[in-house]
Amino acid sequence: QVQLVESGGGSVQPGGSLRLSCAASGSIFGIKAMGWHRQAPGKQRELVAAITGGVRTNYADSVKGRFTISRDNAKNTVYLQMNSLKPEDTAVYYCNFKTADRIDYWGQGTQVTVSS
Secondary structure, three states: OOOEEEEOOEEEOOOOOEEEEEEEOOOOOOEEEEEEEEEOOOOOOEEEEEEEOOOEEEEOOOOOOOEEEEEEHHHOEEEEEEOOOOHHHOEEEEEEEEEOOOOEEEEOOEEEEEOO
16 A cells, blocks of 8 residues: 655754655555645644645745755655744644545654744
8 A cells, every 4th residue: 555654853943954755655646746734733734835747836935935845756755845944833744645536645744843
């Protein structure tokens, strides 16, 4: 079975950086987009960043200029480089793959904590 395995979360001070990775354990046919969502306690899950075809990207306004999403198609992996982290970025981050046949795959979530 296909699974998305996340890594790279942790605890950092404000202004620090983290790099999240999400790799598919098996082949996924017809991936249209890869993305990252996050959910903080008491809040709705929100889209943070997405990438389509390895070229087009979009970001939530709150992370523009600080986060960068990228992908390695050969490795079936998506990354999220997070710089200038703020306490408000604290959340569980989930990766997501979307396919042309409307199947969604989700990672298990990785905790990111930004505090001093």
